Amino acid sequence: MSDREAVTHTIGELSREFGCTPRALRYYEALELLSPSRRGKHRVYSYRDRARLRLILRGKRLRLRLEEIRQILELYEPGRTRPQDEVTLDKYREQLVALEAQRQDVDDAITELVSACDVIERRLRTPT
Amino acid sequence: MSDREAVTHTIGELSREFGCTPRALRYYEALELLSPSRRGKHRVYSYRDRARLRLILRGKRLRLRLEEIRQILELYEPGRTRPQDEVTLDKYREQLVALEAQRQDVDDAITELVSACDVIERRLRTPT
DNA sequence: TTGCTCCTCACGTCACGTGAGGTGGC
């Protein structure tokens, strides 16, 4: 067993390292995204759990839903094969379409807000 | 009483016209964003209610929270005055900052997704 | 009588936040 595999973490350590709350880690466990072992009642996170958490948070940055992240994690369990890569690629491309729509949305909102601000500013400048 | 003031709407008409569900209109009422009168138990929406709904949906396009929308609607009840305009302007500017952060977020996610797709595509092209 | 629209609960969704109350080892 290499050193790397022997390293374990508490829930506090991991949440501090990745900037999330312990509650979030427990929630990921409830959704079966993580399954740390126990020492008594306390959770013990292995090197592999830590790697999975990194992937989970990456998925969140990509704005995937936890359920989608769970499916992707499942795919990468035994060893990568082409069909698994293709499934992941499909999910990513779908998400890309969704994100581009979202960007358009936000851009529209910004445009609308800027002109709304203009209207009010103009009104404030007109004498009473 | 002008024609315009005499026009009323059912919940079904309004939700169809604005592309939202009846449930949403009832929810806005529960939050006191709308307060239609009643004919028996049925809701009757006046011209003014309709105008408020338009403002609500505009706020949603601007990605404001319903509670914030409620505050803005309150400001415009009796007649506009400078302080009210200034409060609205402040809210809008805050929201603009939030939206710009969100756009950056989405852009980052898109960039990350595109390169994640690249990695997988490259792997798929390499022979087994 | 059948359809349609409307009504009021009230639970479900999503990703946690936030106490409450308790345990265990330094």
Added chain:
DNA sequence: TTGCTCCTCACGTCACGTGAGGTGGC
């Protein structure tokens, strides 16, 4: 004994979606 970190419920948040079961007028 005091602090600290951990634990398990379990309710709250936000903006509705989704039945369930019932009413009223054409």
